[in-house]
Each structure stands twice: as C-alpha cells, then as structure tokens.
Amino acid sequence: MNVIEIENLTYSYPGESTPALTNISLKIKKGDFLAVIGNNGCGKSTFCKVLNGLIPHFIAGEFDGRVIVNGLDTTESNVGNLAYNVGYVYQDFENQIVRPTVLDDASFACMNYLIPDYKEKGMEALEQCGLSGKEKDYIWQLSGGQKHLLALAGAVSLQPDILILDEPIAQLDPRHADQIYEVLKELNEEFGKTIIVIEHHTEYIADYCKNVLLLKDGQVQWKLPVNEALGRVDELVECNIFPPQVTVAAHHMKVNGNLEKSIMLPTTINLGVKTFGEFVWNASFLKKEGIKGNRQKEKAVSFQDVKLSYHAVKGEDHIVFDHLNLDIYKGEKIALIGSNGAGKSTLMKLMIGLLRAKEGEVRLNGNNIKNIKVQQLSKQISFVYQNPEEMFIKDSIEADIAYAMQVREIKDWEMRTEELMRRFRLTELRKRDGRLLSGGQMRRASLAIGIALNPGILLLDEPTANLDIATRKEIMHTLNVMKDVTETVMIATHDMQLVSEWAERIIVLCQGNVVADGTRDEIFDNHKIIDMVGIRPPEIFLMGQAIDKKALCYTVDEFLQGFVRKGGKKYA
Amino acid sequence: MREKLSESIFDKLTMNFLRNQVLKNAYGNDDTVIAGLDPRILILWYLFFGIVPWFSGNVVFLMGCFILVSITTLLARIAGLVLLLFGIGVFSQTGYLFLATLLFGGDASSIVPLLVLTLKIATVSLASITVFSGLDPDRLSNGLMWYGCPERFSFSISYAYRMLPVLMEEFEGVLLSYRLRGNPPDCDTLKGKIRYLIYQVKIIIHAFYPLMLNTAKRSRTTVEALEIKGYRYAASKKEAKKVRLSTLKVSFDDFLFLAISFFWVSLIIFLSGYF
Numbered sequence: 001m002n003v004i005e006i007e008n009l010t011y012s013y014p015g016e017s018t019p020a021l022t023n024i025s026l027k028i029k030k031g032d033f034l035a036v037i038g039n040n041g042c043g044k045s046t047f048c049k050v051l052n053g054l055i056p057h058f059i060a061g062e063f064d065g066r067v068i069v070n071g072l073d074t075t076e077s078n079v080g081n082l083a084y085n086v087g088y089v090y091q092d093f094e095n096q097i098v099r100p101t102v103l104d105d106a107s108f109a110c111m112n113y114l115i116p117d118y119k120e121k122g123m124e125a126l127e128q129c130g131l132s133g134k135e136k137d138y139i140w141q142l143s144g145g146q147k148h149l150l151a152l153a154g155a156v157s158l159q160p161d162i163l164i165l166d167e168p169i170a171q172l173d174p175r176h177a178d179q180i181y182e183v184l185k186e187l188n189e190e191f192g193k194t195i196i197v198i199e200h201h202t203e204y205i206a207d208y209c210k211n212v213l214l215l216k217d218g219q220v221q222w223k224l225p226v227n228e229a230l231g232r233v234d235e236l237v238e239c240n241i242f243p244p245q246v247t248v249a250a251h252h253m254k255v256n257g258n259l260e261k262s263i264m265l266p267t268t269i270n271l272g273v274k275t276f277g278e279f280v281w282n283a284s285f286l287k288k289e290g291i292k293g294n295r296q297k298e299k300a301v302s303f304q305d306v307k308l309s310y311h312a313v314k315g316e317d318h319i320v321f322d323h324l325n326l327d328i329y330k331g332e333k334i335a336l337i338g339s340n341g342a343g344k345s346t347l348m349k350l351m352i353g354l355l356r357a358k359e360g361e362v363r364l365n366g367n368n369i370k371n372i373k374v375q376q377l378s379k380q381i382s383f384v385y386q387n388p389e390e391m392f393i394k395d396s397i398e399a400d401i402a403y404a405m406q407v408r409e410i411k412d413w414e415m416r417t418e419e420l421m422r423r424f425r426l427t428e429l430r431k432r433d434g435r436l437l438s439g440g441q442m443r444r445a446s447l448a449i450g451i452a453l454n455p456g457i458l459l460l461d462e463p464t465a466n467l468d469i470a471t472r473k474e475i476m477h478t479l480n481v482m483k484d485v486t487e488t489v490m491i492a493t494h495d496m497q498l499v500s501e502w503a504e505r506i507i508v509l510c511q512g513n514v515v516a517d518g519t520r521d522e523i524f525d526n527h528k529i530i531d532m533v534g535i536r537p538p539e540i541f542l543m544g545q546a547i548d549k550k551a552l553c554y555t556v557d558e559f560l561q562g563f564v565r566k567g568g569k570k571y572a
Numbered sequence: 573m574r575e576k577l578s579e580s581i582f583d584k585l586t587m588n589f590l591r592n593q594v595l596k597n598a599y600g601n602d603d604t605v606i607a608g609l610d611p612r613i614l615i616l617w618y619l620f621f622g623i624v625p626w627f628s629g630n631v632v633f634l635m636g637c638f639i640l641v642s643i644t645t646l647l648a649r650i651a652g653l654v655l656l657l658f659g660i661g662v663f664s665q666t667g668y669l670f671l672a673t674l675l676f677g678g679d680a681s682s683i684v685p686l687l688v689l690t691l692k693i694a695t696v697s698l699a700s701i702t703v704f705s706g707l708d709p710d711r712l713s714n715g716l717m718w719y720g721c722p723e724r725f726s727f728s729i730s731y732a733y734r735m736l737p738v739l740m741e742e743f744e745g746v747l748l749s750y751r752l753r754g755n756p757p758d759c760d761t762l763k764g765k766i767r768y769l770i771y772q773v774k775i776i777i778h779a780f781y782p783l784m785l786n787t788a789k790r791s792r793t794t795v796e797a798l799e800i801k802g803y804r805y806a807a808s809k810k811e812a813k814k815v816r817l818s819t820l821k822v823s824f825d826d827f828l829f830l831a832i833s834f835f836w837v838s839l840i841i842f843l844s845g846y847f
Contacts, residue, residue: 058799080805088800095793098801100710100734112802114811140595140737154801311592354748378752389789390745393753393782404753435785449753 003161003194004028004051009065011046011055020046022218024065030161033188034196035205035226038215039240039470040438044198045091047215048164050074051196053082070161080113087155089148091166091198096151102126102142103135106153113158125157126150128191130183143340145176149183156187162194163187169201171465173339173494174536177201181208200469203244203539206230206267214239231265240470245540246272249556258565272543279563281548298366300457300488301328301351301381305360308350320346321512323360328490330456333483335503336492339534342509344492345386348459352383365456378404382455386462388446392434397426397445400434404452416452424448424478440471444478457488464495476502497538500524500554508533521552591740593653597705605825606648606706611715613826614703617833621699625692631684634691636840640833641698648706658697666690709733718817723807742786746779 006026012019020043028034036044049055053074056063067074070085090096099105107122115121126132129149134142142150148168155163165184169177185208187193199205205212205226212229214221216239222229230236230243233251242248247267253259259275266272306324309317320343328334336344349355350362353374361368364380385391394400401420405413421427424444429437434445443463450458463479464472476498482489493499499506499520506523508516516522516529523529524537536542540559544551553559606614625637645655666686673682704712710733713726754775759768798804806812 052800054796054799058796079799080802083800083802090793090797092790092793094738095790096797098731098734098794098798098803100708100730104710109801111815112806112812114806114809114815116815118815139734352752354751374751375753375755383752385745387745389786390742390782391749393746393749393778395781404755407753407755433785435782435789452753 001030002027003030003032003070005066005068006050007066007068009050009067010062011050011064012062013046013059014061016061019062020218021050024218024220026213026220026223028194028196030194031188031192032194032196033184033208033210034194034223035209035212036196036198036215037200037202037205037212037236037239037241042215042239043218044215045166046218048088048166048196048198051162051164052086052088053077053079054088083109083113083160084158085160086162086164087152087158087160089151089155089163089165089168091170093148093151096154097139097147100138101135102131102137102139102150105139105150106131106157109154110157121157121159122153125153125159128156128183128187129153130179143176145172145179145340148172148176148180152180152183160193162196164196166198167200168197169199169204173534175339175534177204184208200241202230202236202242202247203268206244206247214241227264227267227271230267233265242469242473244268245538245556245559246543249540249543249559250275252556252560269539269543269546273546276543276547276563278566279547280566281544281551282562282564297329297331299327299363300330300332300365302326302363303350303357303360304363306350306357306362307359308346308355308357319512321350321357324512324514326507326514326517328457328488331487332489333502333504334488334490335499335506336490336509337494337496337499337506337533337535338509342533343512344509345461347509348383348461348490348492351457351459352381353377378455379453380455381457381459382450382453383459384446384450384461384463386465388442389435391446391449395433396431397421397434397437397448398430400445401426401448401452404449408453410453420448420452423481438471439467440474443467443471443475447475447478447482451482451486455486457490458482458486460489460491460493462493462495463491464493464498472498496536500538500541508535520554524554525552590653591737591744593651594740595737597651597654602708604647604649604706606644606702607708607711608825609707609829610820610822610826611707611711612718612820613822613830614707615715615719617830618699618703620833620837622696625695628692629688630844631688631691632844633840634688634695636836636843637695638691638698640836641695641702644702644706645698648702650701650705654701654705658701662690662694662697665693714817714820717813718820723813727803738790739783739787743779743783746782746786747775750775750779 004027006024009021009024010019011021024047036047038044046055049059050067051069051074055061056075057079063075069082072081072085074082097105099108103119103122103126106125107118110118110121123135126135129152131146131149131153134146139147139150152165163184168180168184172180181204184195184197188195197209209226211223212226213223214229214235230247233243233248236243244267246269247265250259250263250265250272254261254263254265263275266275303324303326306321307319308321309319311317336347338344346355350357351364353369353372356370361370363369364377369377392400394403398417398421402413402417405416410416421430424447426441426445426448429441434442437445447463450460464475467475472495479491479502491498491503503520506516506518506520507514508523508529510533515533516526524541529535530537538554540556541552541554544553544559544562547563551562553562621637621641625634628634666689669686669689673686707715710730713729716729717723717726756771757764757767759765
C-alpha cells in the first residue's frame with residue numbers, strides 16, 4: 001500500500017522564477033524507511049514541507065500537481081488534518097520546542113487538537129522516544145540529544161503514520177546519534193511508521209534505511225533500495241554525497257582490478273568483511289608514529305591543579321574539573337574529543353579567560369592569566385565558536401573581520417583584511433551579512449575572524465558540525481592550509497575523520513578528566529578508552545580492524561595501500 | 573580593598589549570573605508551598621494585598637500586611653537578585669523622600685507618613701513578587717486565562733519564559749564576541765572608569781542588532797512548528813481553553829492558605845482599632 005503518492009508536482013517559492021521542485025512523481029510504500037539525499041539547495045527540505053502541507057497552506061507559491069498523503073489530497077486538506085498523518089522534526093529542532101517543560105511540549109499538539117487524554121498521549125510519545133522519567137524536566141535541563149528526542153516526541157504524540165526528520169543527527173555525538181536512529185528503527189519496525197529522513201551521513205543510511213531517494217536540482221534522479229543506491233559511487237560523488245568509506249574503498253578496488261567487476265559493493269562493515277575476505281594487512285606498511293619532539297618545546301598553555309564548578313539553578317554546584325593537569329606545547333595540532341558535556345568547551349573557555357579557575361592556575365605562554373583581562377589575551381589566543389552566527393556582530397563580513405584590528409588600531413589593518421578575505425575566498429561576499437551566507441561560507445568567515453589578530457594559539461569548537469559532507473571537506477582543506485599560519489591549534493570535535501586526518505595529538509576528556517592523551521594509533525587502538533568514552537573511529541578504520549586487529553588505517557587511501565590480496569590476484 | 577570589592581561585584585554581574593538568577597526565579601522554586609497553590613486563589617489573594625494597602629493609612633494594619641507578605645515571600649524562595657532589586661527600589665524611594673523632607677524643613681514627625689508610604693510600597697511589591705515569581709509561568713498564565721485573559725496573552729507569558737534562556741544565551745554570545753574582539757578603554761583612573769561605563773553601554777546597544785537578527789532567524793522554525801502543532805487551530809476553539817484549564821484544582825492547602833490570610837487580616841484590623 002502506498003502511503004504517499006505524488007503526481008507531476010512542480011512548485012516555486014513566491015517571487016522565484018525557477019521552481020524549487022520540478023515535475024516530481026513518486027510513490028512511497030507504507031512502512032518504508034527512506035533516506036532523501038542530494039546536495040545543498042536541491043529541494044530536500046521543500047520536498048518534505050510539501051508532504052506535511054506547510055506548502056501550499058502556510059507557505060504560498062506556485063503549486064501544480066497532486067500530493068496524496070494517507071489518502072488525503074494535501075491541497076484539499078488542512079495543516080491540522082495533515083498533522084495527524086505526518087509528523088515533522090526540523091533541523092534546528094530546538095526552535096520547534098515551544099513549551100517550558102518536557103511533558104507539556106510533548107502533549108502540546110494533542111491539547112491543541114482537543115484530544116481529551118492529551119497528557120496520556122504525551123506520556124506515550126515520550127515513552128516511545130526513550131524519554132520516560134523526564135516528564136517534569138525543564139527544556140534547558142536537557143542535553144542536545146534529549147532535546148532532539150523531545151522534538152521527535154512532539155511530532156509522534158499525534159501518532160501520525162509518517163514521520164519526517166530533517167538531518168536528525170547533525171549536532172550529536174555518535175552515542176546520541178545511535179540512540180536517535182535506534183528509536184526511529186523501533187518506531188518503524190514495532191509501530192509500523194513510515195520514516196523519511198534527510199541525511200548526509202551515508203553510514204547511517206546504510207545501517208538503518210531501506211530505500212534512498214536522490215534529488216538533483218529539484219528533480220527525482222532515482223529511488224532505489226539502499227545497497228544499490230549507495231553502490232552508485234560516481235553518481236553520488238557528483239552530487240557531493242560521499243558513500244560509506246567501505247563502499248568507496250571497494251569501488252576503488254573494482255576500478256583498479258583488485259576486485260571482481262561483477263561484485264556488489266558492500267555498504268556496511270559486516271558486508272565488507274565478506275567482500276574483503278581474501279585481503280590481508282601488509283604489516284610493513286605504515287609505521288607507528290610518536291608525538292614529534294614537542295615535549296621538549298616551550299609550553300603554550302598549562303593547567304595546574306585546576307578546579308572549576310558551575311552554579312546550578314537548583315541543588316548543588318556542578319563540578320566540571322577537579323585537579324586538572326594538562327600541558328599544551330607550542331606547535332601542536334591537538335584534537336580534543338569526548339562525549340557531549342565532557343567539558344571540552346569549558347576547557348577552551350578557561351584558556352581564553354572567559355571562565356576563571358576556582359583553584360589552581362592556568363598559564364598562557366608562561367604567565368598566569370588570573371589577572372589578565374580577556375581582551376588582552378586575545379592577541380595571544382583566539383576562540384572560534386561552534387555557532388558562527390554568534391561571531392557576526394557587524395552588518396557585513398568585511399566589517400566583522402576588520403573589527404578587532406580596527407579597534408586596536410593595528411597598522412595596515414585594511415590590507416590585512418583584504419588579505420584574509422582573499423585567503424578564505426570571501427572577497428566576493430564582503431558586503432554580505434554573515435548570517436545570510438551558506439553554512440560553509442559562514443564557517444570560512446568565522447575562521448577568518450578568528451585569526452584576524454594573528455594569535456599564536458587558535459581554539460576551534462566543532463568547526464565541522466552541521467555541515468554537509470562537501471562543505472566539510474572544504475573546511476578540512478582550509479584547516480590544513482591554516483596549519484602553517486597558526487602555530488598551535490586545538491579543535492574540539494566529534495568528527496573522527498577530521499581527528500584522524502588532521503590531529504597530531506589527541507586528548508580524550510571524560511567527565512572532566514583527561515583519560516587518554518596520545519597519537520591516533522594510541523587512542524583508536526585502545527579499546528578500553530573507546531568503549532568508555534563512546535568514540536566512534538572512522539568507518540574505514542573499523543573495517544580494517546574487522547579484517548585484521550593489527551591494521552591501523554585511517555583513510556581510504558591508507559586502506560587501499562595497506563591491504564593486499566592473498567596471492568596478489570588481479571581481476572581485469 | 574575597595575578595588576577588590578568593585579571587581580568582585582563586576583565579576584558577579586555577568587550575563588551568566590543574570591541568566592542563572594532569572595532561571596532560578598522562574599523555575600528554580602517549583603517545589604515551594606506557594607508554587608503548589610492554585611493560581612486562581614493566589615491571584616485573588618493578590619487582588620487584596622495589591623490594592624487594599626493603598627487605601628489604608630493605619631500603621632498597624634500596614635505593618636501586619638507587610639509581615640504576612642514577607643512570610644509568603646520567604647515561603648516562595650525568591651531569587652536573591654529580585655530581592656536585592658526590591659530592596660534598592662524601596663530604599664531609594666524613602667531615602668529620596670526623607671532627604672527631601674529634611675531639606676524643606678521637615679522634622680522627625682515626617683518619618684511617620686514616610687513609614688506609611690514605605691510600608692505600602694513594600695507590601696504591594698512583595699505581594700507581586702510572591703505571586704508573579706513564586707508561581708511558575710505556566711500556572712500563572714493558566715490562572716490568568718481562567719479569569720478571562722485572552723489566550724494569546726497568557727501563551728505569550730509562558731512562551732516568553734521558554735524563550736528567555738534562549739535570548740539570554742544569544743545575547744551572552746554576542747556580548748562575548750565584543751569582549752573578545754573589542755578593545756575597551758582602560759579603567760584604572762576615575763575618568764577611565766567613566767569612559768569604560770560609556771563603552772559598555774554602547775556595546776550593549778550595538779549588541780541588539782545581531783541579537784535581533786539571530787533571534788528572528790530562529791523564530792521562523794518556531795512559527796511553522798506552532799502552525800503544525802495546531803496552535804492557531806486551538807486559538808479559534810472554545811473547547812481548547814476548557815481542556816487546558818481542566819488541570820486547575822483547588823485543594824485543601826488553598827483553603828488553608830486563604831483561611832490563614834483571612835484570620836490574620838481580621839486580627840490586624842481588630843488590633844488596628846486599638847492603636
């Protein structure tokens with residue numbers, strides 16, 4: 001049975017001459033778990049808003065064609081009726097939560113639609129979404145992952161047959177991301193809901209979805225079963241989508257004749273074990289690497305017995321760090337990892353003087369920063385926020401980049417602004433407001449702002465979060481270029497591909513303690529730490545490990561070089 | 573020593589501290605006696621203590637009322653900042669008036685009318701504090717709705733409280749950017765301190781532009797989400813109000829609270845006849 005039927009749908013936003021969606025015809029079966037993919041601006045979000053009736057009922061525009069959802073024609077029905085059939089979770093889900101407490105928000109829709117037992121409905125939804133026991137909590141007490149689950153519960157409460165989620169895991173660490181998808185899986189399998197996700201993470205698509213829909217320039221390219229869809233590597237890469245690393249590795253092997261041409265490309269590690277069964281790890285490849293002689297170098301930052309606690313709104317103070325000791329040396333490229341709430345951002349705020357240690361001291365280039373003002377530190381150390389919007393305080397990015405230099409009357413600040421805009425490819429956009437740029441452009445602008453004062457130490461909080469994979473690659477490239485510009489760089493991140501390709505030293509935080517500190521080999525090969533902190537190494541690393549425990553490869557290239565076929569047979 | 577004191581006050585008055593206090597005030601005391609009362613009863617109670625003291629000039633009666641609302645304020649566990657603001661407000665009122673009376677040839681006898689005025693202001697303020705910050709915003713808005721306040725008004729109260737932490741977070745972020753990248757004047761001398769203050773005020777004004785734009789960007793999703801969740805649908809239906817208000821229940825505690833207040837007021841009215 002088809003739960004969604006679309007015939008010849010063409011839609012343009014008001015005032016736009018080119019349509020956002022062109023001539024879409026599509027059928028989606030009941031109980032499907034469908035991933036919608038495509039590059040930025042291909043119409044994914046527009047497509048989803050057509051399904052829940054926001055288009056054309058709330059957002060006008062030119063609408064042509066027919067959309068039937070659960071037997072209802074969306075143009076003839078209204079948003080309220082459709083809400084019983086389609087639930088929607090936004091990408092910026094936090095803004096979707098409108099009530100102050102958990103149960104209130106979960107039951108809000110039911111209450112508005114006059115369901116007498118709305119509280120019970122809300123409770124039921126919370127249970128389905130794994131939030132039982134949190135009913136009375138206030139929104140600001142929840143973690144990012146829990147907020148997402150609550151937004152989902154709000155959509156589930158009306159028990160719609162269809163759930164749509166726009167990039168559900170973009171801001172979450174792997175553990176929370178798994179939790180979201182496990183909840184979705186249960187909703188799909190146990191409760192028979194049809195689930196549609198807009199997703200960039202092809203590893204998750206491979207693990208959880210059944211079918212994949214590729215959109216390109218507002219048109220349907222194809223809808224295929226997941227394994228077949230992800231196997232179309234060239235087509236996906238052309239649309240800036242990166243298939244799972246396992247699939248890419250197998251694809252390369254097929255091209256260079258190391259795998260049979262007829263073989264189906266694996267999409268998950270389990271499938272990969274079968275495909276790569278005849279391969280062995282060439283132990284002579286890749287030697288163990290140590291931290292380059294930085295230990296003898298000067299200290300850039302040092303924490304000595306630092307203690308820090310927050311005032312809680314209710315109850316006792318929350319201790320973040322207790323006797324933290326850590327040294328960071330000049331010239332190091334450090335990745336700071338750990339789950340949400342492990343203290344990563346707090347550590348960075350201590351370094352720039354925004355938070356002051358309660359006990360112990362923080363030294364920057366040898367000086368205790370206790371009595372130095374924040375603005376005086378900013379020449380030595382700079383901090384780029386996770387959310388770039390908060391860095392835009394002027395009405396153009398040119399003014400934003402220039403601001404810190406201008407107010408300090410730094411010589412030739414105009415020239416340096418030009419130079420920074422050129423380096424970060426922002427010259428064309430100079431007059432635009434930072435908030436109105438695309439995700440990648442915003443990041444580049446925030447990085448330019450961050451290094452404007454030419455600090456010796458640069459701190460970046462989640463520089464690749466919320467970006468599609470293509471933009472992420474671009475930012476990773478920018479970060480690599482910046483390696484030569486800024487001496488010491490520290491990045492707090494969940495992105496293990498970034499960690500393993502960029503960092504020279506990795507520090508693992510867990511509940512305010514440094515639980516591991518070393519090179520990528522030392523960290524990713526340490527299973528105890530990985531399990532404890534919930535780190536997910538890059539997929540290709542896990543693939544290598546699944547074939548041979550001794551294998552340590554972090555990129556597809558290393559995998560291709562490190563694994564050889566037994567007997568060296570080639571397929572032409 | 574003085575420098576240290578001023579520094580520690582400045583340290584305390586960060587946005588983070590303010591946010592904490594506001595949150596504490598709105599949500600940190602939902603388990604107090606006052607918060608457990610029915611909002612309709614409390615609003616009724618407030619109508620008495622918010623209006624009657626204005627019409628009385630009797631020191632004993634006013635003192636009695638003041639004592640009662642002080643106790644309720646204590647019971648509501650109001651955040652320190654609010655009490656501090658209350659203290660400053662009341663003190664500056666009387667202090668200013670007292671100076672004025674002295675200047676224009678008044679004497680000690682002018683203290684009595686001043687005391688009356690102070691007690692009036694203090695009683696009414698404390699009663700307001702008890703009701704408006706002792707109740708959590710949601711119960712307050714439900715109570716107001718029961719008395720016929722438009723649905724939209726009471727929704728905005730609870731929505732404002734939902735948005736408040738978000739707004740403050742956003743504001744904090746923007747101010748932080750100014751702190752990190754700006755270059756405020758030195759504040760070692762008195763002149764420097766004044767310039768520093770002017771600079772701070774300027775920054776706060778400048779910070780509004782990015783704050784508004786960032787918030788506007790976020791609210792787009794909220795507006796759509798409200799539509800999906802049937803907010804507009806419910807606003808047009810009478811039944812929706814009934815469903816919402818069905819949670820309000822008057823309990824034994826409410827009667828006890830009213831009875832004690834009533835008894836106390838009767839007692840002080842009786843006593844005030846003697847003095």
